[in-house]
Amino acid sequence: MTDTDKREEVRVRFAPSPTGYLHLGGARTALYNWLWARKTGGVFILRIEDTDVERSTRESVQEILDGLTWLGLDWDEGPHFQSHNLERHVEAARKLLESGHAYRCFCTREELEAQREEAEARKIAFMYNGRCRDLSQDEIDRRLEEGQPYVIRFRVPRSPLSTVVFEDAVFGRMEKRGQDIEDFVIVRSDGRPLYILSNAVDDFLDDITHVIRGADGIANTPKQILIYQALGWKPPVFAHMPLTLDSKKAKLSKRKHGEVVTIAYYRRHGFLPWALCNFLALLGWSSPDGTEFFSRDELIRTFDLSRINRSNSIFNYVPGDPKNWTDPKAIHFNATYIRTMPVEELAPYVEEELKEAGLWKQEYEGEKRGWFLATVDLIRARFHTLKDFSSRGRCYFSQEFEYEEAAVKKNLSKEPRLRVYLPDLAQRLERVESFGSSAIEEVFRSYAEEKEVKAGLLINAARTAVSGTSVGPGLFEMLETIGQEEVTRRLRGAISLIPSSEN
RNA sequence: GUCCCCAUCGUCUAGCCCGGCCUAGGACACCGGCCUUUCACGCCGGCGACAGGGGUUCGAAUCCCCUUGGGGACGCCA
Numbered sequence: 001m002t003d004t005d006k007r008e009e010v011r012v013r014f015a016p017s018p019t020g021y022l023h024l025g026g027a028r029t030a031l032y033n034w035l036w037a038r039k040t041g042g043v044f045i046l047r048i049e050d051t052d053v054e055r056s057t058r059e060s061v062q063e064i065l066d067g068l069t070w071l072g073l074d075w076d077e078g079p080h081f082q083s084h085n086l087e088r089h090v091e092a093a094r095k096l097l098e099s100g101h102a103y104r105c106f107c108t109r110e111e112l113e114a115q116r117e118e119a120e121a122r123k124i125a126f127m128y129n130g131r132c133r134d135l136s137q138d139e140i141d142r143r144l145e146e147g148q149p150y151v152i153r154f155r156v157p158r159s160p161l162s163t164v165v166f167e168d169a170v171f172g173r174m175e176k177r178g179q180d181i182e183d184f185v186i187v188r189s190d191g192r193p194l195y196i197l198s199n200a201v202d203d204f205l206d207d208i209t210h211v212i213r214g215a216d217g218i219a220n221t222p223k224q225i226l227i228y229q230a231l232g233w234k235p236p237v238f239a240h241m242p243l244t245l246d247s248k249k250a251k252l253s254k255r256k257h258g259e260v261v262t263i264a265y266y267r268r269h270g271f272l273p274w275a276l277c278n279f280l281a282l283l284g285w286s287s288p289d290g291t292e293f294f295s296r297d298e299l300i301r302t303f304d305l306s307r308i309n310r311s312n313s314i315f316n317y318v319p320g321d322p323k324n325w326t327d328p329k330a331i332h333f334n335a336t337y338i339r340t341m342p343v344e345e346l347a348p349y350v351e352e353e354l355k356e357a358g359l360w361k362q363e364y365e366g367e368k369r370g371w372f373l374a375t376v377d378l379i380r381a382r383f384h385t386l387k388d389f390s391s392r393g394r395c396y397f398s399q400e401f402e403y404e405e406a407a408v409k410k411n412l413s414k415e416p417r418l419r420v421y422l423p424d425l426a427q428r429l430e431r432v433e434s435f436g437s438s439a440i441e442e443v444f445r446s447y448a449e450e451k452e453v454k455a456g457l458l459i460n461a462a463r464t465a466v467s468g469t470s471v472g473p474g475l476f477e478m479l480e481t482i483g484q485e486e487v488t489r490r491l492r493g494a495i496s497l498i499p500s501s502e503n
Numbered sequence: 504g505u506c507c508c509c510a511u512c513g514u515c516u517a518g519c520c521c522g523g524c525c526u527a528g529g530a531c532a533c534c535g536g537c538c539u540u541u542c543a544c545g546c547c548g549g550c551g552a553c554a555g556g557g558g559u560u561c562g563a564a565u566c567c568c569c570u571u572g573g574g575g576a577c578g579c580c581a
Contacts, residue, residue, distance in 0.1 A: 125505030188579040219576035459540040471542035
C-alpha cells in the first residue's frame with residue numbers, strides 16, 4: 001500500500017449526477033473507488049448528486065443503480081441523495097459568509113454575461129472582476145433592504161503569494177496560484193447551493209478520505225480545498241484518473257457516441273459483467289507484472305492508486321465497423337472469459353440468455369444438467385458474447401435453426417450423391433448402440449472407405465446438415481451432443497437441400 | 504484567449520521517480536505458418552513506437568529547457 005492510505009478507515013464514494021445513463025467513464029470511476037475500498041477494507045458510498053433538479057430524473061437513478069448492481073460493484077452506504085443535504089450546504093455557506101471567506105455579489109447575470117462576451121470578443125480570459133468583493137457593510141445593507149438579488153461568492157485569497165497546493169495521488173504535487181482562481185459562486189441567487197460547495201460539504205459529512213474522480217475535476221480541486229480550509233476541515237486525498245476519450249480524442253458521451261458508451265449496452269449485448277470490469281480496470285491502470293486477467297480478489301489485491309496512469313486513454317471504438325462493434329480488446333476479454341472460466345460459473349449467464357431467447361428447457365437444471373454443461377463447454381470456445389449461445393449455438397438447443405446459404409452451397413449442393421450418403425449414414429447411425437463420438441466416427445470412416453469417398457466430404461456435409469453452418473466443434477462430439485434421434489432426422493431432412501444429379 | 508495537465512507500436516500499456524540491464528517488453532488488432540474434417544482455441548513467427556529540437560552526461564525513452572501536438576477547466580451545470 002502507498003502512503004495515501006494512512007488514515008484508519010478509508011471512505012470513498014461514487015457520486016454521479018442522475019442526468020443520463022451510467023456510461024463507461026462513470027463505471028470506471030465507480031470501479032476504481034470500489035477497488036480502493038475493498039482493498040483497504042474501507043467503505044464505498046454511493047451518492048446521487050441530484051441538485052440539478054431540471055436535469056435529474058428517477059429513471060437515471062434507477063439506471064445507475066441497476067448498472068452498478070449488474071457490474072457487481074456493491075456499495076456499503078447509500079444511495080445518499082445530495083438534495084437531502086441542502087440545509088447543510090446552505091449552513092456552510094452562511095458560515096463562510098460570517099467568517100468573511102465569502103461575500104454577497106449583487107452583479108446581475110446580464111452584467112456578467114456582457115463582461116463575458118466582451119472578454120471573448122477581445123480574446124482575453126474572463127474572470128469575475130471582484131466588483132462586489134469589498135462592498136461596505138452600509139452598501140450591502142442598503143442593497144439587501146432594497147431586495148436586490150445576490151449570489152454568494154467565495155473570497156479567494158488574493159495576495160500575490162497565495163497558492164493552493166495539494167498532493168494528488170495520481171498526478172503528484174499540484175499548485176494553483178490564488179490569482180488564477182476567480183471568486184467562484186457557491187450559492188445561487190435563489191438560495192440553492194452549487195455543486196462545488198455541496199460536493200465538498202457532502203464529502204466532509206460522509207467522512208470521505210479519498211476523492212477518486214475523473215481528471216476533469218482537477219480544476220475544481222483547489223477551489224474545494226479552499227472551502228475545506230476556510231471551514232477548518234481537513235481535505236481528503238485527491239486522486240484524479242485520466243479521462244477516456246474516443247478514437248478522435250473527444251470526451252466520451254452518450255449524446256455523441258450513442259448506446260455504445262452505456263453500461264446497459266454491454267449487458268444487452270452479452271457481456272459478462274466482470275469481463276467488462278476487468279477491461280475497464282486496464283484503461284488507465286496496469287499491474288506491476290503485466291498481468292491482464294484478474295479475478296475479483298486478485299484485482300482487489302493488486303490494484304493501487306499509485307499505478308494509475310497520467311495520460312488519457314482512448315476507447316478504441318470505430319463507428320460503422322460491424323466486426324468491432326466496440327473496443328476489440330473489450331471483446332477479447334469477454335471471449336476469453338467465456339472460453340476459460342469454470343463452466344459452472346458461466347452456466348447461469350447462458351441460462352439467462354437462453355431463457356430470454358425462449359430456448360431454455362427445465363430439464364437443463366434437472367436430468368439434462370450434465371448434458372447442458374458439456375454442451376456449453378463444447379461450443380463456447382468459438383463464442384465472443386453470451387448472445388452467441390442463442391444465435392450461433394441455436395442448433396444445439398432447438399430443432400429450428402437457419403441453414404446458411406454459403407454453407408449449404410459449399411458442403412451440400414455440390415455433391416448430388418449426398419442424397420444417398422446422408423440417409424445411408426442416418427440409417428447406420430440409428431443402429432449404433434451407444435451414441436458416442438468414437439462410435440460415430442467409426443460409422444463415418446468405414447462408410448467413407450466403403451464408398452471410396454473422402455471422409456471430409458461426409459463430415460462437412462453432415463456438419464452443415466445438422467447445424468446449418470460450415471463451422472463448429474469437432475463433428476463427432478457435435479453429433480453426440482445433438483443426439484441420435486435428432487441427428488438422423490436432420491441428416492434425412494437435409495436431402496431437400498441437395499439437388500438431384502439430373503439438375 | 505487564460506490557467507492546468509499529458510505525450511512510448513493503430514489501440515491498451517511496461518520501462519521514466521532512483522540515467523547504462525532497452526538492438527524498447529507485453530496485450531489487442533492485423534498478416535504468415537503449424538495443428539486440423541471445418542471454424543475457433545493453442546503454439547511459433549511477422550508488422551509496428553520513445554512527437555521534434557536543444558541541452559546535462561562517458562552514456563538519455565528515462566533528467567532540464569523550448570517547440571509542436573493532444574486533453575481538461577474557465578456556468579447563478581454537475
